[in-house]
Amino acid sequence: MKDRKTVILEAAARVIACRGVRGLRVEEVAAEARVSKALVYYHFKDRAGLLRRTLRFVGDRAERYTRGGGPGDAAPRGPGPGDLAPGARVPGDPLRELERRLLLEFQDLPEVRENSTAWGELRASAVFEPELREELARAGREWVREIADLLGPVGPAVPDAALVSAAERLTVLVEGLSTRWLVGLLPAGHAAELLRGAVAAEAEGLRRAAVRTACPAA
Amino acid sequence: MKDRKTVILEAAARVIACRGVRGLRVEEVAAEARVSKALVYYHFKDRAGLLRRTLRFVGDRAERYTRGGGPGDAAPRGPGPGDLAPGARVPGDPLRELERRLLLEFQDLPEVRENSTAWGELRASAVFEPELREELARAGREWVREIADLLGPVGPAVPDAALVSAAERLTVLVEGLSTRWLVGLLPAGHAAELLRGAVAAEAEGLRRAAVRTACPAA
DNA sequence: GTCTATAAAGCGATAGAC
DNA sequence: GTCTATCGCTTTATAGAC
Missing domain, CATH: 1.10.357.10 (Tetracycline Repressor, domain 2)
Known part of the structure; x- marks a missing residue:
């Protein structure tokens, strides 16, 4: 069950990926998340706060796909040989x-x-x-x-x-x-x-x- | 004898060094060069033009200190042993x-x-x-x-x-x-x-x- | 929590005098 | 070539209703 806050963070990550940190506009994040601009400010205080939280959010995701592991992960199916027993x-x-x-x-x-x-x-x-x-x-x-x-x-x-x-x-x-x-x-x-x-x-x-x-x- | 144009380029390089390309404000460059904002636009057409020329300016400088050489260079005095005959x-x-x-x-x-x-x-x-x-x-x-x-x-x-x-x-x-x-x-x-x-x-x-x-x- | 509307500021760019 | 003054758009941030 994704709350709006998470939706905004995911949207911000996508916006950063195509515009960069310094090209990020709060309005574009809001549009991408399909919420109003004001809601972004409500949840994250200001642009800097949004940035900080987004960077942390992205870092946490990286740990997920990086150490293969927990359920629900994007399976890190490397270019190597076939699959391995989970967790092995x-x-x-x-x-x-x-x-x-x-x-x-x-x-x-x-x-x-x-x-x-x-x-x-x-x-x-x-x-x-x-x-x-x-x-x-x-x-x-x-x-x-x-x-x-x-x-x-x-x-x-x-x-x-x-x-x-x-x-x-x-x-x-x-x-x-x-x-x-x-x-x-x-x-x-x-x-x-x-x-x-x-x-x-x-x-x-x-x-x-x-x-x-x-x-x-x- | 430095013309204003060169002064502006040097100022732009300094501004980029402490604010970044994307943090560069034409007004700040003008202030750093002690000229008016309008003069920057006169010489470089617009912000993008200023950026392009500054990057090239910086690239040319890099070649100077990188290949040790011509007179008037900032002598690349490495951490190695003592000086060498010029050009050797x-x-x-x-x-x-x-x-x-x-x-x-x-x-x-x-x-x-x-x-x-x-x-x-x-x-x-x-x-x-x-x-x-x-x-x-x-x-x-x-x-x-x-x-x-x-x-x-x-x-x-x-x-x-x-x-x-x-x-x-x-x-x-x-x-x-x-x-x-x-x-x-x-x-x-x-x-x-x-x-x-x-x-x-x-x-x-x-x-x-x-x-x-x-x-x-x- | 979420929205619409708007204030406030920042900044690129131009006009026009000298 | 160089300046002062200003326009106008963009973007951040807040007010206030629901």
């Missing part, structure tokens, strides 16, 4: 699992495009609006932590700092590729290929680091 | 030269910040404004080509496609790191460290690719 972590190559996870950002689904666009806008806007930075930083840390954990199994005894550095590079790269993909400068297939190359390069680097840690003499 | 290409390790080149984007100079900010805005805006894409694509291709050429010397007989892929990843990474740096989420030192790690990982990957090309049996 992919057993095979941990690198493949990591790739699959990162490639979710390039699914051509409306929800994914909306989320990627909104996050791109958030990043870009944060350069000029300091109050957006904390949320951005928090989301970034979680995202890096998740990827670092997925990187762990590539080899035994890799120092955590190295995992985090590699994860930081990979997440930054995914963000950049995502922007280019959204702009239309980079087909999803090419983005995927570049990403796989980076994953391979980072994994190789980590294995070498592990060797140096294990036997510093080498 | 660094002779030593080609990887160091590449790193130096990429690290120029993190110099804490007003001009560099302004340029990075403006390009970040251009990228972000292009998601919603298709007419910006061509210039973005052209600049991107040149930048990738330059980095690919710098990557060439890491090993003999590396296929060009591999160089281009690595260069694409590195440029995307630099853009992403630059954004985080501008936002204040990432100190320049940490950005430099991550970048060095990526350069090392990519170089190692290229060397392995070269080996596979040379003796496919391996």
Whole structure:
């Protein structure tokens, strides 16, 4: 049972996806949600409030499709092999699992495009609006932590700092590729290929680091 | 002898650096340049014209500090070893030269910040404004080509496609790191460290690719 | 909670004098 | 080329009825 407030948030997400944060007009959101302008102000106080809540709303959705899981999710049906038992972590190559996870950002689904666009806008806007930075930083840390954990199994005894550095590079790269993909400068297939190359390069680097840690003499 | 037109362009670059492309107000540019609003319209026709010319102006400046060169330049005094004879290409390790080149984007100079900010805005805006894409694509291709050429010397007989892929990843990474740096989420030192790690990982990957090309049996 | 109507402000753009 | 003054549209935000 969707209340009007949620309807407005979904509408705002769609508007941001095609006009950008700074192109968002309260009136257009109201029209998209089929409510009056005044109702938007009633629920969200002002334009800035609407923006804040929409960004959080979008962030919550991203967690849903990102960690495959709960019922009712938009099934993250990656480009990989066939389906998996629900909830089962992919057993095979941990690198493949990591790739699959990162490639979710390039699914051509409306929800994914909306989320990627909104996050791109958030990043870009944060350069000029300091109050957006904390949320951005928090989301970034979680995202890096998740990827670092997925990187762990590539080899035994890799120092955590190295995992985090590699994860930081990979997440930054995914963000950049995502922007280019959204702009239309980079087909999803090419983005995927570049990403796989980076994953391979980072994994190789980590294995070498592990060797140096294990036997510093080498 | 700066004419008013140039003064206005410089003012516009500063305004973009602290308000963003989409936060730019013609009136603020006029005030920053200490001229009347009408004069801005006289020289640039309308807001869009001002934006176009400012972006080109900023792009030209970037080439100046990026390829070290002509007289009167802001000397690109990197964090590396001491000065070099003017015009001399660094002779030593080609990887160091590449790193130096990429690290120029993190110099804490007003001009560099302004340029990075403006390009970040251009990228972000292009998601919603298709007419910006061509210039973005052209600049991107040149930048990738330059980095690919710098990557060439890491090993003999590396296929060009591999160089281009690595260069694409590195440029995307630099853009992403630059954004985080501008936002204040990432100190320049940490950005430099991550970048060095990526350069090392990519170089190692290229060397392995070269080996596979040379003796496919391996 | 939701609407219609309207106030108030912001901002791009132009007219016309010098 | 440069200024002052102003027009007119767009957009945010509020008042007040239901």
